Amino acid sequence: MASHPFDEAIRLDGTDPAWSRGHTSPAWANMVGPFGGMTAAILMRAVENHPERLGDPVALTVNYAAPVGDGAFDIAVKCVRRNRSNQHWLVDLWQDDEVKTNATAVFGHRRDTWSDTERPPLSVPEPDRIEPSGLPEVIVWARNYEMRYVEGAIPARGAEPGPSSTTTLWARDRLGRPPDFASLTALSDIFYPRVFLRRGAPCPAGTISLTTYFHADAAELSAVGDDFLLCRAHANRFARGYFDQSAEIWSRAGELLVTSHQLVYFKT
Amino acid sequence: MASHPFDEAIRLDGTDPAWSRGHTSPAWANMVGPFGGMTAAILMRAVENHPERLGDPVALTVNYAAPVGDGAFDIAVKCVRRNRSNQHWLVDLWQDDEVKTNATAVFGHRRDTWSDTERPPLSVPEPDRIEPSGLPEVIVWARNYEMRYVEGAIPARGAEPGPSSTTTLWARDRLGRPPDFASLTALSDIFYPRVFLRRGAPCPAGTISLTTYFHADAAELSAVGDDFLLCRAHANRFARGYFDQSAEIWSRAGELLVTSHQLVYFKT
Numbered sequence: 001m002a003s004h005p006f007d008e009a010i011r012l013d014g015t016d017p018a019w020s021r022g023h024t025s026p027a028w029a030n031m032v033g034p035f036g037g038m039t040a041a042i043l044m045r046a047v048e049n050h051p052e053r054l055g056d057p058v059a060l061t062v063n064y065a066a067p068v069g070d071g072a073f074d075i076a077v078k079c080v081r082r083n084r085s086n087q088h089w090l091v092d093l094w095q096d097d098e099v100k101t102n103a104t105a106v107f108g109h110r111r112d113t114w115s116d117t118e119r120p121p122l123s124v125p126e127p128d129r130i131e132p133s134g135l136p137e138v139i140v141w142a143r144n145y146e147m148r149y150v151e152g153a154i155p156a157r158g159a160e161p162g163p164s165s166t167t168t169l170w171a172r173d174r175l176g177r178p179p180d181f182a183s184l185t186a187l188s189d190i191f192y193p194r195v196f197l198r199r200g201a202p203c204p205a206g207t208i209s210l211t212t213y214f215h216a217d218a219a220e221l222s223a224v225g226d227d228f229l230l231c232r233a234h235a236n237r238f239a240r241g242y243f244d245q246s247a248e249i250w251s252r253a254g255e256l257l258v259t260s261h262q263l264v265y266f267k268t
Numbered sequence: 269m270a271s272h273p274f275d276e277a278i279r280l281d282g283t284d285p286a287w288s289r290g291h292t293s294p295a296w297a298n299m300v301g302p303f304g305g306m307t308a309a310i311l312m313r314a315v316e317n318h319p320e321r322l323g324d325p326v327a328l329t330v331n332y333a334a335p336v337g338d339g340a341f342d343i344a345v346k347c348v349r350r351n352r353s354n355q356h357w358l359v360d361l362w363q364d365d366e367v368k369t370n371a372t373a374v375f376g377h378r379r380d381t382w383s384d385t386e387r388p389p390l391s392v393p394e395p396d397r398i399e400p401s402g403l404p405e406v407i408v409w410a411r412n413y414e415m416r417y418v419e420g421a422i423p424a425r426g427a428e429p430g431p432s433s434t435t436t437l438w439a440r441d442r443l444g445r446p447p448d449f450a451s452l453t454a455l456s457d458i459f460y461p462r463v464f465l466r467r468g469a470p471c472p473a474g475t476i477s478l479t480t481y482f483h484a485d486a487a488e489l490s491a492v493g494d495d496f497l498l499c500r501a502h503a504n505r506f507a508r509g510y511f512d513q514s515a516e517i518w519s520r521a522g523e524l525l526v527t528s529h530q531l532v533y534f535k536t
Contacts, residue, residue, distance in 0.1 A: 058476070058510050058531060059476060059477040059531040061329040061331075061372060061477065061479060063329075063348075063356055063372050063374065065348050065349035065356040066349050066351070080331075080333050080367050080370060081333035081334050081366075081367060081368075083334070085509070085533065086476060086533070088331055088333040088370070090370070098349075099348050099349060100349075102348060102356070102358070102372065104329060104331050104370065104372060104477070106331065106476050106477055106531065108476075108509070108510065108533070109509075110507075110508035110509055110510075111508060111509040111535070112508065113506075113508055113509050113534065113535060113536055114463075114467065114506065114536050115505075115506050115507045115508060116466065116505070116506050117504070117505045117506075117507075118432070118433055118466075118502070118503055118504060118505065118506070119504040119505060164386070165386055195382075198384065198386075199382065208326070208327060208354060208374050208376075209327040209329065209372070209374055209479075211329060211477075211479045211529060213510075213512045213529075213531050215504075215505045215507045215510070215512070216507075217507075217508060234386070235386055236385070236386060236387040236483075236516070236524060236527050237383075237384070237385045237386065237387060237483045237524045237527070238381075238382065238383050238384050238385075238386070239378075239383045239385075239483045239484075239485075240378035240379060240380065240381055240383060240485060241353070241376070241377075241378055241379040241381050242326050242376065242378070242481075242483070244481045244483070244527050246514065246527075246529075248504070256504060256505045259504050259505070259512050259514075259529075261479060261481075261514075261527075261529050263326060263327040263374065263481050265353065265354070265376070266381065267379070267381060268381055268382050
């Protein structure tokens with residue numbers, strides 16, 4: 001059986017745990033270079049693959065320092081510190097003897113503690129009551145997802161500026177691949193730039209730094225199966241060339257799986 | 269004139285721009301080791317001091333890999349990438365030949381673009397209508413701030429668990445030092461752990477990773493002078509030993525200066 005396009009794209013080869021080699025995947029192309037969410041997923045997977053990795057991811061910050069070109073790349077993984085409960089990792093993506101992307105990751109052992117989801121669940125129509133749509137065909141990576149927009153779909157040609165930067169959508173892997181930490185990492189960057197929605201039109205924009213916090217454990221993830229996940233993002237301030245974005249990803253059962261934040265460059 | 273305790277604490281010495289030496293400051297002590305916000309401020313300042321630094325900070329992620337001990341430390345600063353508008357930096361704090369804290373920082377040139385603050389301003393009483401309070405005396409660093417809690421002050425002995433993790437306070441430097449990017453960095457960590465508020469009691473807790481986005485430019489900061497800043501924080505989910513916190517810092521004039529997020533370890 002052919003492997004899934006996501007698993008193809010995050011495949012890393014090599015026998016030295018500190019270095020592995022991957023390749024950009026045409027199925028995950030963005031307008032220029034690869035989808036940033038896939039790059040983040042690959043950096044996360046590189047840590048997951050390391051034989052000394054303990055526990056599950058709890059925090060990941062990816063810095064998009066320079067454009068990743070199409071083709072091969074090398075990933076360097078290094079454990080900076082470990083203690084009884086956590087590990088701190090540094091990960092770099094290299095191409096042409098230069099760092100193109102760098103990341104820090106925290107992995108940890110989850111323990112039984114008092115737990116509570118304080119963020120109120122989103123009140124939205126069920127996905128089967130919403131028309132499937134997506135992003136324009138030219139955004140190749142988006143074809144890997146089934147997307148049903150509750151609000152804030154990408155502005156059509158001739159759209160007016162709007163007062164809200166909020167997008168809410170149901171999304172799932174088009175081929176039914178169940179979520180894991182790597183695919184949740186990619187999903188946390190599924191939102192087109194918020195400035196498009198406010199301005200009613202696309203403009204140059206790109207993520208500079210992406211931070212994702214993982215609240216779910218492996219058991220919660222495996223319960224999702226091939227069901228839709230509910231994804232919402234909004235911006236807080238657009239100021240002189242940069243804006244921030246905060247996002248959340250929920251299971252249909254009402255579990256907050258991920259909160260994620262990014263700082264985005266824009267020009268308009 | 270004696271220098272201000274904040275400037276004392278972030279002072280870095282050395283002639284090699286890639287390495288500088290600092291010392292923890294008794295005035296900024298936490299229960300154990302230094303205040304994490306001050307450690308973040310020092311890492312930010314180390315980049316600001318570098319002769320090749322261009323523009324202002326836009327994003328900073330600090331990973332608290334191991335406890336910083338009282339005494340001297342060395343800071344390593346390295347520019348990973350630069351382009352026309354941004355610089356990506358790596359910063360490490362070393363003690364005893366080990367990395368205790370590491371950070372990534374993005375600096376950038378701000379440009380004239382369309383701008384808007386979408387986050388609604390907070391509606392709270394003015395600071396002169398609120399009783400000054402603070403954190404318990406044992407938390408030494410907190411004595412550097414004048415704090416006026418609108419809601420969510422630290423639970424008193426015998427407090428009950430509560431339904432909200434939100435704290436809102438007016439804060440300013442007790443000696444009237446006007447804010448700069450380093451002091452805003454420290455301020456983004458001024459909130460005691462949200463789990464205390466939900467549980468009605470302290471428990472072991474510590475920040476693992478702190479990300480701060482800077483929306484203000486130097487002109488906005490200088491307009492603040494010695495006035496209070498409005499600070500709010502809340503948690504989204506507490507799950508099996510970790511929770512996230514999101515925070516915002518506003519000027520009294522209604523400018524959103526900073527949004528900040530952290531992932532915190534806890535045990536209860």
